[in-house]
Amino acid sequence: MSLESELTRLSAAELATRIRTGDVTATEVVDAHLERIEHRDDEINAFVTVCADEARDAAAEADRAIERGEDVGPLHGVPLALKDLGALKKGVRHTSGSALFSDNVAAETSAIVERLEAAGAIVIGTTNTPEFGHKGTTDNELVGPTASPIDTTLNAGGSSGGSAAALGAGLVPLATGSDAGGSLRIPAAMCGVYAIKPTFGLVPDDGRPNAFGRTTQHVTKGPMARTVADAAIMLEAMAGPHAADPTSVPVDLEYRDAVDRPIDEYRIAYSPDLDVFPVSEPIRETVAAATNALESAGATVEEISIDHGYSLGELQEATMATYMTSILETAKTVEEAYGVDLRDHPEAVSDSLLAMIHIGEGFGPEELAASGVVRTGFFDAVQDVFEEYDLLVTPTLSRADVGLEEDLESSAWDWPLTWPFNWTGHPVGAAPAGLTERGFPAGLQLVGRRFEDDRVLAASGALERERPWESLYE
Template structure:
């Protein structure tokens, strides 16, 4: 059997394994060697499951030899974000020092589905404590860097997953997205990041079925090709009787959507969503990249988007207010279940800003939450206007306002020299967590040698549309060669 290029897309690796051209053990060994070579510098992983991965590779190899039915990800290495992607028997830290020795006692439903499809868990990736900020660093193992510049951050909160995929340490990585946590690191690491509709990938967290179920949070995936993301989504999606918010089964075919033409589509382009500061260099690169859609036959029109309020109001009422309330709920659940009190004896195990979020969230009344949701409704109506009233098939924006920021400047983000709020004002991602629309970040080129992303947003439950448009763009402006320099 021959070796393979670790930067090959996952679908191609799966095909070669199925054809007997590459063995699962060889594929896993190759990726583990890459982790050993590169991860000290990149810091993508909190835990590498070397023994588990090799044992699992031997199992799937025997299944292949015995002619057993195999899945679409048979033998493909998969990295899991160390937040809600529980895998029984594997260390699970939530990116938090207080859980450094914690081992998962159950397997999340979407992880089980990935493994049933033949995927092999190769490790758990870095995330800030409980995914609480848009960069990846924590008190447990430190920051994760984008492979394109090791002095700059991979973005967050799924930064470890994005960096692992970009650097060839894993073929596919799972992520979660509460305010851009898949799309931000996808942009910073030059990979494709898909946030599907809320409920598309089911959850099965217990003891509280609603604990990790916020309408702002979607499970997602980070890959080097759109087809890889489509295959992973098909594997993970589908109803789950234990998830009260899981979407019902439908006739979607995400893999087929990657071949769908978008000629005669009408695409709306907003450089700033009417609210966000965006650097001139990023804006110029995104506007150049729009030609990929036009070359695919679509029409691209600049549009105005009215989210109903100023950026400050949107930020304080939704990005912060609603998420602070959610953080306080999570902290309460952790204290009740595990006895860990982040405002008491375990305060030193989380950053001060995380403790501040808990305190703020505990102060909100039901009336406060109701007022916040009215702002959220205005955001939803503003986005729906683009699709329903103006009739566009897709909305496109920059993913973030700036290229990857330095690891030593995470609290001082500037857009063309002007300081902005470091947790919100450079991220054009979180409005679509508030509205629930599916969205993805597509690699859109580089600014000063650093990757940036273009965000594509679909209509409600229009996951196929996001995938179809992303794949059409990829055919006209492929990015696969960008990893060859790493």
């Protein structure tokens, strides 16, 4: 086995340990991943920008720190990919997936990137996303679609598709993502990797000029990795209040320790469809089998109804008001920050984004108020579940066969079971459930009480031990 193949198969935790002990250098680790990107990314199309020279310079400095005997962080020397949306590094090209911003260079580094670098991670590049993260598949006018490394005829999912695909293909061991309606969890399911959407407010966002644009839809950044333990290390580094984020909260949780906790006393509710989603039979079967593994780990699992009382159409109508308004808000923020009105550039902006902006223009305070009633009803129903159970498990997606360039606009709200939890702000782990009979990836969500992200990690870790998913990358 070549050094590239060996090192790109290891977890971030394993890499950091080997670097600290001198078994391998950070330079060797970074070079191995850069070689892997060169050999594999033409097929996957996960990266928008690769920072090869900067990463090698950082690796050399990381090696010198080891030689000097310095006390280094838990991610020292480990390559990190940044979603090309919101996770900024000063001096690096950040496009937000938009052809209009193909030459945009970040003037500052985001708080979460500063924290990950302080933990020792080395930024190796930025990963593909649909324009401004507006949809659940990754494709744009700038670099095109990103494929799932499990099956390259399938899309990687969105909007953190480049990050998920890079992880599954072994191009990086760690990547950032963000989630406005499932953008961490959808690609995690489609690429067979792990992600956690933290409780809203746990991971800060110091983005400007609009510091209040994440509240109605509960948009949050989060970690993505191949293992639960790696995601926990990332989350530990990323979480914590920040003065520039008015919604961040000071909550102290044990993330890394939680991964190995037993779940013998956990009572877990299982909803195969959140009462109303058209979940396909192959997904139901695969997720049910994965849920059984939680019972094997010692938990009590019971199938339930959520009893929220809404039809799928009523839920969709409510989320259209919140989500499309948030897209319109994004367009306005771009105009305020850069003087660019996306609506004036139909030749460079995707039709799906322009359509969402147009739909968003049709919603006003009355529609948002009405949607708030539905959102509250759904929130209360989930809270009722947590009166009796510690976690709620659901499929991530209703189907697993989304094609590489498939247009999903007509049914965009039918296939992800993710967006209701952007209303509620609950933490959600997104884990691989396995492959369907046809070999397509399926995923499940582990939803926890607000600010009980550690319980989500504990159950995720138990699932990974009982039903390992590393074979998905072989």
